[in-house]
Amino acid sequence: MQRRQIVKGLAASSLLLAAGGVSAPLWATSDTSLDVIIIGAGLAGLTSAEYLKNLGYKVLLLEARDRVGGRILSLNTQPNSPEAGALQIGQGYGMMRTFAQRLGLPLVPLGNYATQNIFVINGQRIQAADWPTHGSNHLPEADKHTLPSSLYFQALGKGPQYALPSDWASEKYAHLDIPLRQYFKQQNLSDEALRLIDSNLNALSLQGLSAADAFYRLSLARIGGRGAHRIEGGNSRFTQALASNLQGVINTKKVVSRINHGGEKVIVGCEDGSEYRAKRTIITTPFSTLKDVELTGGIRAFKHRAINEAVYTPVTQVHFAVKKQADVAALEATNLWTDNALGRVFSQMNNKGQLTYLTSWVNGKQAQALDNLSAKDAIATVSAALAKYCPALKGKVEVVHHQSWSSERFSKGAYIQFAPGQVQTLVPHMACIEGRLHFAGEHTEFMYSGMESAIVSGLRAAQEVTERL
Known part of the structure; x- marks a missing residue:
């Protein structure tokens, strides 16, 4: 303190x-x-x-x-300057908020993102309400009602809590400095739960991430509180x-x-x-x-x-803008959570609730696989997956930016x-x-x-x- x-x-x-x-x-x-x-x-x-x-x-x-x-990289050539790098200013970011005020930079809500979520698991597009009884849900009976996107935080939430985030490196928690996969196995998580968690983990992999690090990030999120902002204009x-x-x-x-x-x-x-x-x-x-x-x-x-x-986490993004000629009123404003090369797709809307922008955000091993391709082929892979699982968008969106933080010479990853x-x-x-x-x-x-x-x-x-x- x-x-x-x-x-x-x-x-x-x-x-x-x-x-x-x-x-x-x-x-x-x-x-x-x-x-x-x-x-x-x-x-x-x-x-x-x-x-x-x-x-x-x-x-x-x-x-x-x-x-x-x-x-920090705002795409200023696009409407509303979407972020390809550091995204949110959390409620606990007192220093940054103080600097922003001094610099005369207003804060605005993070964005008008869709609230509806759809899952793509084992090649199947699944509504959240249908997940518990869907044929692609291979989780044990006790976990079938847990959405794939909630498995990680549900598992971590049952573990230890640090009094302060800095406690993570103390000798008291040395037993947590093991692969997160090993820790979850000790908690009897199923192989299918581990597979789903690994598909969108904010790290390289469950095997490559220390459990102590995972609990540290969770403690920071708890302290930061709910709600986030960004700088107006990016x-x-x-x-x-x-x-x-x-x-x-x-x-x-x-x-x-x-x-x-x-x-x-x-x-x-x-x-x-x-x-x-x-x-x-x-x-x-x-x-x-x-x-x-x-x-x-x-x-x-x-x-x-x-x-x-x-070790720095691989993060690859493909940004899509809705074409001006598209009938945006007919397009779904839906976020996707997938176990494939699409990663997570975040959908943004205008004030009328119309879809205007999508970001495919891919982490870890999925990002590494994309980074092994040329930028052109990586974009084509993500675009094909988007068209397959969101057929209503086919021909109505265009790629406006590709960002691979691991391939960027002066970063070689998004964060440590x-x-x-x-x-x-x-x-x-x-x-x-x-x-x-x-x-x-x-x-x-x-x-x-x-x-x-x-x-x-x-x-x-x-x-x-x-x-x-």
């Missing part, structure tokens, strides 16, 4: 700085060289950079992409607004290839041959991509393992997950300082989730730097 109070203090300081309420330290302007290099212009990097810049430090932010935002407006306060600080298209922190300064080299030096460096890039960077100067064994062994055994061994080392290197990003902060964790981690790393400069 003490750490949470410190971070809240950081947020208040950030607001004061933006208003000119705090003067820069004298020592920040006495050196003409860079004080801090920040790698990655996602939420963590942007909040770190803004905080340090407002304190008067000389900061350079290097971003490999040609845009800021990292894994979440990318948030990172763009932060970036607008960092003119002259951000350099895009800078792919970092090497980092040497063995001397009095950190030396950061990029693929284009450019080289930068600073007293300290904050690394916010996912460990899935950091493993491709040459690190010299000494990294402790567990941090080295964390960088090289970190921890494999069995990693919670006890690696989690305690994710945020540890290594010499002159500091680490931030959603993979380093475990009292919060999603975008909130990225912001909190960025402010925490910035504070660590100020204590050492």
Whole structure:
């Protein structure tokens, strides 16, 4: 709790700085060289950079992409700017909500999504009301009334609850650092229940996810409460607004290839041959991509393992817009939950209840299978499945975007997950300082989730730097 109070203090300081309420330290302007290099212009990097810049430090932010935002990506060419990346601002995202207010960015409801759900199991399209007695329902008698989409949370809900999300890495819960599949088998879940859960798991697989991690995510969801929002006009407006306060600080298209922190300064080299030096460096890039960077100067064994062994969840999306000429009044506004390459299909409506947009959201092994195809073939596979199980949509929708976060060079996955055994061994080392290197990003902060964790981690790393400069 003490750490949470410190971070809240950081947020208040950030607001004061933006208003000119705090003067820069004298020592920040006495050196003409860079004080801090920040790698990655996602939420963590942007909040770190803004905080340090407002304190008067000389900061350079290097971003490999040609845009800021990292894994926040709003499709601004489409009506209502649907999200291809980070989606929701939860009720518990106090820091992000505070920043949004300060930046003058209104929050709006997450979206007008369909409430009707239909299941596609074993090739059969099934209404929720028909599931308990349907021939494709191979669950044991005791579970037949449980919808496939509810099996996972029903099983987890019977397990232990952490007092705080950060408890997940304590020795008390070491017995949970086993494959989630093994834990569920211990709870006597049937093979069919495990198969259905695995088909839409927000992780690589039941076998590849630590049960301790699963209960951690559930604890975060409980704390966050119900209801979520997004930034009006798309979440990318948030990172763009932060970036607008960092003119002259951000350099895009800078792919970092090497980092040497063995001397009095950190030396950061990029693929284009450019080289930068600073007293300290904050690394916010996912460990899935950091493993491709040459690190010299000494990294402790567990941090080295964390960088090289970190697992990131595959997520692939195909976005469909309803064609303008389609008779949308005749189309069903229905969400799908499938055990095939469609994954889950989320349907959005306009204010008249007419279908306007669909997103096929595929996780884990299903996403990996799509990622093994070319983008063209992956789109064709998902499109064919949509036409097969939603025949009313055939010829009335068009693909407007394909997003594979695993295939994206600078993410290689949507978000971190921890494999069995990693919670006890690696989690305690994710945020540890290594010499002159500091680490931030959603993979380093475990009292919060999603975008909130990225912001909190960025402010925490910035504070660590100020204590050492």
